[in-house]
Amino acid sequence: MFVSRRTDTDTLNHKTQMTNTWPPYPPPDETELEKAVRLEEEKVAKRISEEIDRQIESDRQELKSRRLKTKILLLGQAESGKSTLLKNFQIHFAPKAFNTEVEAWRAVIQLNLVRSVNVILAYLSKTSAAAAAASPRFSKPKDDLRWLKMRLAPLRQVEVILNRLLGVHGDDSPGESPVEVEMHWDSDKLSEVAVGSDFGWKTLMRTEKPRPTSRFWDDLDDARRILEACRDDIVAMCEDKTVQHVLDEEGIRILDEPGFFFDQASRICAMDYTPTAEDILRARLRTAGVEEHRLCMESPPSERGREWIFYDVGGARGQRAAWAAYFEDVSAVMFLCPISGFDQVLGEDRTTNRLVDSLKLWKTICSSKLLENATFIVFMNKSDILEKKLKAGIRFAAHIEQYKDQPNDLEHVSMYIRRILLAIYKECSPKKRPIHAHMTCATVGYASSFSLTLTCFAQLFRTRQDTQMMSRVLCSVRDIILMKALETTQLIG
Numbered sequence: 001m002f003v004s005r006r007t008d009t010d011t012l013n014h015k016t017q018m019t020n021t022w023p024p025y026p027p028p029d030e031t032e033l034e035k036a037v038r039l040e041e042e043k044v045a046k047r048i049s050e051e052i053d054r055q056i057e058s059d060r061q062e063l064k065s066r067r068l069k070t071k072i073l074l075l076g077q078a079e080s081g082k083s084t085l086l087k088n089f090q091i092h093f094a095p096k097a098f099n100t101e102v103e104a105w106r107a108v109i110q111l112n113l114v115r116s117v118n119v120i121l122a123y124l125s126k127t128s129a130a131a132a133a134a135s136p137r138f139s140k141p142k143d144d145l146r147w148l149k150m151r152l153a154p155l156r157q158v159e160v161i162l163n164r165l166l167g168v169h170g171d172d173s174p175g176e177s178p179v180e181v182e183m184h185w186d187s188d189k190l191s192e193v194a195v196g197s198d199f200g201w202k203t204l205m206r207t208e209k210p211r212p213t214s215r216f217w218d219d220l221d222d223a224r225r226i227l228e229a230c231r232d233d234i235v236a237m238c239e240d241k242t243v244q245h246v247l248d249e250e251g252i253r254i255l256d257e258p259g260f261f262f263d264q265a266s267r268i269c270a271m272d273y274t275p276t277a278e279d280i281l282r283a284r285l286r287t288a289g290v291e292e293h294r295l296c297m298e299s300p301p302s303e304r305g306r307e308w309i310f311y312d313v314g315g316a317r318g319q320r321a322a323w324a325a326y327f328e329d330v331s332a333v334m335f336l337c338p339i340s341g342f343d344q345v346l347g348e349d350r351t352t353n354r355l356v357d358s359l360k361l362w363k364t365i366c367s368s369k370l371l372e373n374a375t376f377i378v379f380m381n382k383s384d385i386l387e388k389k390l391k392a393g394i395r396f397a398a399h400i401e402q403y404k405d406q407p408n409d410l411e412h413v414s415m416y417i418r419r420i421l422l423a424i425y426k427e428c429s430p431k432k433r434p435i436h437a438h439m440t441c442a443t444v445g446y447a448s449s450f451s452l453t454l455t456c457f458a459q460l461f462r463t464r465q466d467t468q469m470m471s472r473v474l475c476s477v478r479d480i481i482l483m484k485a486l487e488t489t490q491l492i493g
């Protein structure tokens, strides 16, 4: 930017150039004092000019590096499976880093279980109808319930300890014990706990140094000893007919509820319990705010060291306003649509159907101008729950009237939802762009599962039994994102 000045020996016959040259030629009759002032001014101007050049270059570099970063947004309503999908990516592409978090997940899973037990106990003792319908195993139902409650009372302490160690807060009442605030039955909130993204709960329990204080480990040990001591009673409660009766009455399909670990209670309460990948995928921890997760690829060797930055957002309505701040320079949007939610309502608005809300949200995201250059990948998630519900005879058309009398099976229902998702995408996208869609069960991980792979705008719809369904979906998504990164690199040179 700074043009070097010609020497003083240049003459007036360069007058025409003089007007275009900077700094200008000195006047021929310049005094010594004027020359000194001029040279000083030129020095200052040169410094400013160089500073501007440096700033422009640094802005250019910053822009380039921002565009080269693979920034991925995980979007979707609450409980759609965003954080679970992220765990799948971590387990698959950065297993060593993920392993360092296992200890923290053990505490979360134990908290999920303890919290479910505490909430159910609190509910049972409040509901006389429930007590009256107590297990035939007990001759005096109310007394036996009281007895069970008494024996399991230490679990409240376990919940308090785990909440404190993990930095968990309940729904809207940080600091209060979730058990205290939930004396009414609300299945959506049964295992709802959230950890603020700034608390660092995962790093707190990492196996490498620096480790937390010994007080921290002593408390954790205490919680685990109590849990183990209560193990038989917890298992008895989980298998108890009263509990099952109440849950049935409430329409709670316990194995489908997020964060319920009743079927694994005995294993999870053991002192030497180590979570499996599937346990971690099933754990429920509500995301509060927007969390940034950096995933450094460990495999395959060709991708080792490449960094992906995921933004995992809280999906409840009250949290959605914060999303837009993260829409700039996004490489890929992964939208989670929980297709099993057709017969459920939102936790935050009991008048809105979950599937309808999800489709509305999809429309808003597809229409966003800020996201027009992002690659879109939609996950029709919770396909396992959808399948179970349809097989159990729950009619899709009873909740989504437009479906009318079409067959009530997984293939037809998922095709229908897929058609709507793609139609919305086509209609609302600010410009024509490809989309990739997968039907998933994010909690299955690597086990065998039913899978459908959909490719938009092509009439491809395959159904197959695939022993490594999630693994294939993840690899395909990785390839899509790598292609996008390559395109961006070529564009910015």
Ligand SMILES: Nc1nc2c(ncn2[C@@H]2O[C@H](COP(=O)(O)OP(=O)(O)OP(=O)(O)O)[C@@H](O)[C@H]2O)c(=O)[nH]1
Pocket (backbone or CB within 6 Å): 076, 077, 078, 079, 080, 081, 082, 083, 084, 085, 256, 257, 258, 259, 281, 282, 283, 284, 285, 286, 287, 288, 313, 314, 315, 316, 336, 381, 382, 383, 384, 385, 440, 441, 442, 443
């Ligand atoms: N059965 C089944 N459960 C799933 C599936 N995907 C996620 N879940 C469970 O659903 C619960 C909610 O999943 P999350 O990943 O925490 O949901 P989220 O979208 O991050 O929710 P917020 O953080 O509240 O926005 C967890 O307990 C998961 O284990 C699925 O495909 N099938």
Ligand SMILES: [Mg+2]
Pocket (backbone or CB within 6 Å): 082, 083, 084, 285, 286, 287, 312, 313, 314
């Ligand atoms: Mg989440």
